[in-house]
Amino acid sequence: MEQITLKDLLDATGGRLAGPFDDLSQPITGALSDNRKIQGGEVFFAYIGEKLDAHRFVPAALEAGACGVVVSKVPEELREDRFYVVVKDTMLAAGDLARWYRARFRIPVIAVTGSVGKTTTKEMTAAVMAAHFNTLKTEGNLNNNIGLPRTLLRLDHSIEAAVVEMGMNHFGEISYLTGIGRPTTVIITNIGEAHIGILGSRENIFKAKCEIFEGLQEGGAAILNGDDDFLPRLRKHPEEIPGRPQLIYVGESADCDYRAVNIRDTFEDRLEFTAVTPQGTYEVTVPSPGRHMIYAALSAMAAGFLHGVPAQEILTGITQYQSARMRMEIRQLPGNIKLINDTYNANPQSMRSALNSLSHLEADTRTAVLGDMFELGDLEEQLHREVGRHAASLHLDALVAVGNAAVSYLADEAEKAGMTNVFRCKDKEEAKSVLQKLVQPGAAFLCKASRGMALEELSAFIADKAQSEV
Numbered sequence: 256m257e258q259i260t261l262k263d264l265l266d267a268t269g270g271r272l273a274g275p276f277d278d279l280s281q282p283i284t285g286a287l288s289d290n291r292k293i294q295g296g297e298v299f300f301a302y303i304g305e306k307l308d309a310h311r312f313v314p315a316a317l318e319a320g321a322c323g324v325v326v327s328k329v330p331e332e333l334r335e336d337r338f339y340v341v342v343k344d345t346m347l348a349a350g351d352l353a354r355w356y357r358a359r360f361r362i363p364v365i366a367v368t369g370s371v372g373k374t375t376t377k378e379m380t381a382a383v384m385a386a387h388f389n390t391l392k393t394e395g396n397l398n399n400n401i402g403l404p405r406t407l408l409r410l411d412h413s414i415e416a417a418v419v420e421m422g423m424n425h426f427g428e429i430s431y432l433t434g435i436g437r438p439t440t441v442i443i444t445n446i447g448e449a450h451i452g453i454l455g456s457r458e459n460i461f462k463a464k465c466e467i468f469e470g471l472q473e474g475g476a477a478i479l480n481g482d483d484d485f486l487p488r489l490r491k492h493p494e495e496i497p498g499r500p501q502l503i504y505v506g507e508s509a510d511c512d513y514r515a516v517n518i519r520d521t522f523e524d525r526l527e528f529t530a531v532t533p534q535g536t537y538e539v540t541v542p543s544p545g546r547h548m549i550y551a552a553l554s555a556m557a558a559g560f561l562h563g564v565p566a567q568e569i570l571t572g573i574t575q576y577q578s579a580r581m582r583m584e585i586r587q588l589p590g591n592i593k594l595i596n597d598t599y600n601a602n603p604q605s606m607r608s609a610l611n612s613l614s615h616l617e618a619d620t621r622t623a624v625l626g627d628m629f630e631l632g633d634l635e636e637q638l639h640r641e642v643g644r645h646a647a648s649l650h651l652d653a654l655v656a657v658g659n660a661a662v663s664y665l666a667d668e669a670e671k672a673g674m675t676n677v678f679r680c681k682d683k684e685e686a687k688s689v690l691q692k693l694v695q696p697g698a699a700f701l702c703k704a705s706r707g708m709a710l711e712e713l714s715a716f717i718a719d720k721a722q723s724e725v
Contacts, residue, residue, distance in 0.1 A: 267355035270340035274333035295320030353404030369444025379551040381418040383572035388415035398422035424450040433470025446485040449602040452632025482506035505553035520546040588721035590696035619697035620652040626704025627658035643668030
């Protein structure tokens with residue numbers, strides 16, 4: 256963060272000063288909510304979370320060198336050499352500061368949301384933009400009311416473009432985030448079933464994702480999945496979309512502005528296709544497998560051309576894409592054992608895509624290790640069963656189901672659809688005893704489940720077992 260003053264902080268947050276310190280010209284060099292990362296000169300925001308009230312760390316933050324703090328509860332003892340800004344809600348105050356700070360920068364800000372593929376699309380788009388601009392991006396998936404302000408407060412005047420991710424599981428969350436980020440371009444990857452148990456229907460998910468238009472700057476653009484069954488609706492009444500953005504569609508459909516044809520999706524380590532675009536026709540190589548990657552690549556291409564990135568730099572940027580940790584990480588292990596670690600999260604669409612990638616791996620045996628998908632509400636059984644049927648259709652060699660829904664519905668449906676070698680495991684320890692026998696030279700594995708299942712433990716177990724077999 257570039258240096259601001261105490262007056263700036265007060266103006267941005269609407270806070271009031273407590274205590275004797277009143278030098279409004281006091282410089283502030285950063286904003287942190289983790290007292291352990293303070294180096295000196297930053298302001299510390301004392302967040303109150305579900306499990307922790309960071310007001311207890313105010314003395315430690317000041318001792319570490321924070322020039323002041325933002326609090327919602329005034330400490331009993333106030334230092335004379337530090338400032339105390341009092342606000343109603345410290346998290347909202349951090350958002351207010353980020354909104355004020357972002358407004359200081361006239362640069363392209365591309366915001367990415369959607370049910371599936373947000374982080375992949377964010378990483379791909381950032382890789383394309385970084386081929387031409389000094390680009391800031393959301394680290395990992397810090398895409399909520401804490402993560403987005405943290406990202407935007409890293410802006411400085413050396414940054415020429417930013418790509419940020421916006422996530423949600425309730426109405427109003429995207430509206431809040433887009434109001435802070437004020438994007439110049441938005442990307443919606445798709446409308447799926449993620450969080451359907453909270454929002455109730457895909458129609459509601461569509462409405463919640465479309466909140467991103469509320470913060471889109473006038474004259475901006477929206478890059479949308481043209482193969483989705485909800486997003487093309489926006490073509491019918493573009494005048495009703497806030498900001499009246501330029502609509503750009505990507506996908507395989509004939510009416511997409513950026514279209515993938517001649518798709519070669521059976522490679523283990525990459526995807527190849529021909530991109531037909533308004534700027535010309537290009538051969539594209541994505542260094543990650545799976546047909547679903549065309550959407551991230553085409554969205555990144557559209558964003559690049561929209562912001563003046565030359566075609567060759569766009570293509571180079573795509574080849575420099577690297578998947579985020581625990582997202583379709585493909586590892587080559589000893590004994591020619593292959594492992595897809597896609598354990599960061601899961602929903603029905605991403606499950607099917609990952610299973611397709613497993614089916615394309617060259618291997619003696621292919622085993623899917625699948626856990627529960629969360630936040631599906633009343634559709635939990637139906638959607639788990641659909642994934643089970645899909646797994647059976649791919650003629651995999653084994654399915655290891657872990658967790659209540661995976662065992663009760665996904666495994667059950669896979670067996671009904673004719674799949675043999677289905678193992679039902681009530682927990683990860685039971686799964687390990689099964690995998691102990693399945694980890695053999697020439698085998699391939701996919702591990703995938705919702706975040707709460709922490710199935711990376713099984714991914715690590717497979718890797719360790721492969722190492723010990725050498």
